[in-house]
Amino acid sequence: MRALDPLGYERETLEHFNTLKSVDSMRVAYYSDLCSKFLIENTILKMEYAEARVFILSGKNLTTLSHLDQLLLVTHINLSSNQLRTLPPHVAMLQCLEVLEVEDNQIDNVDGLYHLPRLEEVCLRNNRIGKVSDLRPLATCPKLFKLDLRGNAVAELAELQSELAELLPTVRELLF
Numbered sequence: 001m002r003a004l005d006p007l008g009y010e011r012e013t014l015e016h017f018n019t020l021k022s023v024d025s026m027r028v029a030y031y032s033d034l035c036s037k038f039l040i041e042n043t044i045l046k047m048e049y050a051e052a053r054v055f056i057l058s059g060k061n062l063t064t065l066s067h068l069d070q071l072l073l074v075t076h077i078n079l080s081s082n083q084l085r086t087l088p089p090h091v092a093m094l095q096c097l098e099v100l101e102v103e104d105n106q107i108d109n110v111d112g113l114y115h116l117p118r119l120e121e122v123c124l125r126n127n128r129i130g131k132v133s134d135l136r137p138l139a140t141c142p143k144l145f146k147l148d149l150r151g152n153a154v155a156e157l158a159e160l161q162s163e164l165a166e167l168l169p170t171v172r173e174l175l176f
Contacts, residue, residue: 006042013038029063036062044070058082068093080104087112102127103148109134116141126151132163139167146173
């Protein structure tokens with residue numbers, strides 16, 4: 001796909017992905033993942049041109065994350081309003097990451113968010129976090145001070161605040 005100018009033909013390429021999904025129902029998930037990869041690659045290209053440290057891919061219907069190894073210096077990632085089910089383990093290589101926004105996805109745990117020394121804010125609003133134990137990897141993020149859990153089943157737990165205070169003592173701003 002890189003033989004074409006990916007930025008110049010982005011709209012047409014996305015239309016072709018949609019066409020493929022509609023005519024080949026057996027491979028919809030494959031085309032969705034391929035489209036996600038294409039959008040991430042294009043965003044990385046745009047980011048390189050602008051020399052930015054903010055990565056925004058909200059509302060792109062992403063189903064998977066790829067090429068995170070090219071985002072090592074990014075400090076802010078917005079992956080809101082997609083179709084992500086997990087945060088893969090290779091998110092942990094983003095050692096400069098300070099803010100992560102993944103609201104309005106289908107995430108049920110944060111296993112990929114461990115040992116992120118600069119992570120300060122995580123927005124998990126409107127996902128599928130059901131238990132406090134699903135948040136355990138965040139305990140390895142020493143600077144985490146803001147956590148947004150609104151719209152998750154875990155927010156309905158009676159003992160949420162006390163359990164999170166024990167698990168994540170650095171969190172001073174908890175939204176639930």
